[in-house]
Amino acid sequence: xxxxxxVTGGTGFLGxxxxxxxxxxxxxxxxxxxxxSNLGALKSLGVALRAGVLHDVKSVSAAxxxxxxxxFHVAANTSSWAxxxxxxxxxxxEGTRAxxxxxxxxxxxxxxxxxxxxxxxxxxxDRMELTxxxxxxxxxxxxxxxxxxxLAEELALSATARGLEVVSLEPPHIMGRYDxxxxxxxxxxxxxxxxxxxxxxxxxxxxxxxIARAHLIAAERGRSGERYLLPGAQATFLDVVKIVCELSGRxxxxxxxxxxxxxxxxxxxxxxxxxxxxxxxxxxxxxxMTSTNARIISTKARDELDYRQQSLREMVEESYRWLQEQGxxxxxx
Numbered sequence: 001x002x003x004x005x006x007v008t009g010g011t012g013f014l015g016x017x018x019x020x021x022x023x024x025x026x027x028x029x030x031x032x033x034x035x036x037s038n039l040g041a042l043k044s045l046g047v048a049l050r051a052g053v054l055h056d057v058k059s060v061s062a063a064x065x066x067x068x069x070x071x072f073h074v075a076a077n078t079s080s081w082a083x084x085x086x087x088x089x090x091x092x093x094e095g096t097r098a099x100x101x102x103x104x105x106x107x108x109x110x111x112x113x114x115x116x117x118x119x120x121x122x123x124x125x126d127r128m129e130l131t132x133x134x135x136x137x138x139x140x141x142x143x144x145x146x147x148x149x150x151l152a153e154e155l156a157l158s159a160t161a162r163g164l165e166v167v168s169l170e171p172p173h174i175m176g177r178y179d180x181x182x183x184x185x186x187x188x189x190x191x192x193x194x195x196x197x198x199x200x201x202x203x204x205x206x207x208x209x210x211i212a213r214a215h216l217i218a219a220e221r222g223r224s225g226e227r228y229l230l231p232g233a234q235a236t237f238l239d240v241v242k243i244v245c246e247l248s249g250r251x252x253x254x255x256x257x258x259x260x261x262x263x264x265x266x267x268x269x270x271x272x273x274x275x276x277x278x279x280x281x282x283x284x285x286x287x288x289m290t291s292t293n294a295r296i297i298s299t300k301a302r303d304e305l306d307y308r309q310q311s312l313r314e315m316v317e318e319s320y321r322w323l324q325e326q327g328x329x330x331x332x333x
Contacts, residue, residue: 002026002027002028003027003028003069003070004027004028004029004030004067004068004069004070005022005027005028005029005030005068005069005070005071005072005219006030006032006063006064006068006070006071006072006108007019007022007029007030007031007032007071007072007074008031008032008054008071008072008073008074008075008095008099009073009074009075009076009114010029010031010032010033010042010047010074011031011033011034011037011038011039011041011042012074012075013174013176013178013179013180013181013182013208014074014114014174014208014211014212015031015074015075016041016042016178017176017178017208017209017211017212018072018074018212018215018216019031019042019045019047020045020212021209021212021213021215021216022072022216023045023046023047025216028048029045029047029048030047030048030049030050030063030064030065030068031047031048031049031050032050032051032052032054032060032063032064032075033049033050033051033052034051034052034053034054035051037051041178050063050064051063054075054091054095054098054099055090055091055094055095055097055098056098057097057098057101057102057105059098060098060099060101060102061101061102061105061106064102064103064106064108065106066106066107068103068106068108069108069109069110069219070108070109070110070111070112070219071099071103071108071110071111071112072111072112072114072215072219073096073099073111073112073113073114073156074114074215075091075095076091076092076114076116076149076152077091077092077145077148078145078182079145079279080143080145080283080285080286080289081273081279081280081283081285082144082270082283082284082285083273083279085144088144088145088148089144089147089148089151091148092145092148092149092151092152093148093151093152093155095152096113096152096155096156097155099111099156100155100156100159100164103159103164104159104162104163104164108164109164109165110164110165110166110167110219110224111156111159111164111165111166111167112166112167112169112215112218112219112222113152113153113156113157113166113167113168113169114169114171114215115149115152115153115156115168115169115170115171115227116145116146116149116170116171116172117130117170117171117172117204117229117294117296118138118141118143118145118146118149118150118289119136119138119146119149119150119153119170120134120135120136120137120138120294121135121136121137121138121139121140121141121146121150122141122146122203122289122292122294123141123142123143123146123285123288123289123292128292128293128294128295129294129295129296129297130229130294130295130296130297130298131229131296131297131298131300132170132226132227132228132229132298132300136150138150139151142285142288143285143288143289144285145285153168153170153227156168157225157227160224160225165224165225166224166225167218167219167222167223167224167225167226167228168226168227168228169211169214169215169218169222169227169228169230169301170227170228170229170230171206171211171230171232172203172204172205172206172230172231172232172294172296173203173204173205173206173232174205174206174207174208174211175205175206175207175208175315175316175318175319176207176208176209176315176318176319176322177208177318177319177321177322178208178322179208179319180328183240183319184319184323184328185281186237186240186241186244187240187244187316187319187320187323187329188323188328188329188330190240190241190244190245190248190250190254191244191247191248191250191320191329192329192330193250193253195241195254196254196257197254197255197256197257197261197262198237198238198241198254198255198256198257199237199256199257199262199287199290199291200237200256200257200258200259200262200290200291201236201237201259201289201290201291201292201293202234202235202236202237202293202294203234203235203292203293203294203295204231204232204233204234204235204294204295204296205232205233205235205240205312205315206230206231206232206233206309206310206315207232207309207310207314207315207318210230210307210308210309210310211230213307213308214228214230214301214305214307217305217306217307218305221304221305222304222305223304228300228301228304228305228307229296229298229300229301230296230301230307231296231297231298231299231301231302231307231309232296232309232310233309233310233311233312233315234295235312236256237290238256239312240312240316241254243312243313243316243317244316244320247316247317247320248320248329259287259291262282262287262290262291263284263287263288263291265282265287266280266282266283266284266286266287267284269281269282269283270283270284
């Protein structure tokens with residue numbers, strides 16, 4: 001008999017990878033989505049679709065039904081624009097609360113929560129080497145995304161005291177096909193030659209397909225109550241741009257922007273956005289996050305979840321080729 005999964009965020013970048021792998025592994029999958037979601041990709045996979053409101057417990061519970069083996073809570077609001085902070089907190093914190101309460105009410109055994117390495121408070125700007133025992137400073141972060149995800153992870157893990165098995169996965173920067181709003185923007189601008197400068201920070205990049213695979217294994221043998229950092233290829237943002245330029249045949253003609261200059265530009269764009277009402281292409285929060293330097297040194301996910309890493313070139317090339325296939329890489333001279 002097939003195992004039954006309930007997935008939030010299945011229409012998103014990482015969620016689509018997860019749903020594909022669940023279907024390939026012959027799980028019976030139900031995807032919870034907003035009424036306004038684009039469902040084309042999920043319909044082609046033949047999964048059950050249930051619309052509702054993420055932060056509404058009754059809505060989530062009605063969509064979940066009984067007999068679910070594992071809930072995969074992937075949905076998250078990743079906005080970096082301060083104007084969206086209240087909505088982001090509602091989506092990430094109250095949305096997680098609703099998923100937890102519905103899971104308990106429906107007798108679900110296990111919840112796999114998609115968290116982030118941002119719960120350690122990366123936007124503080126310090127160089128950080130992370131293991132799961134490192135201080136978790138996300139609540140002090142100036143970036144609401146990190147604060148809200150910290151609260152969401154705490155909320156989810158606290159449910160273990162009520163009998164729900166919870167495993168939290170903490171990935172770094174995620175890259176791969178299906179990304180249309182995150183690193184795809186940097187790739188597209190580098191391809192077009194419209195990138196005004198490169199953020200000065202560095203971090204780790206992990207493949208969406210491998211993170212999704214870690215979710216499946218966490219559902220089977222991740223330890224309840226545990227956090228798992230998911231390491232990736234260590235690289236600067238300049239390293240990413242260099243690979244894109246090689247793939248596009250474009251000369252590398254941009255420089256790294258000093259952190260102070262990047263933040264000044266972001267503040268100016270935020271002021272302009274207050275008048276236009278349009279989200280700026282670089283926000284103060286994004287400037288902070290891309291000026292930091294962090295490294296995961298934990299091997300816990302490798303040892304317990306058979307987690308695997310890809311090279312930076314593999315990930316950038318996969319993203320680039322997919323964007324190319326979708327006709328999303330217009331070339332400017």
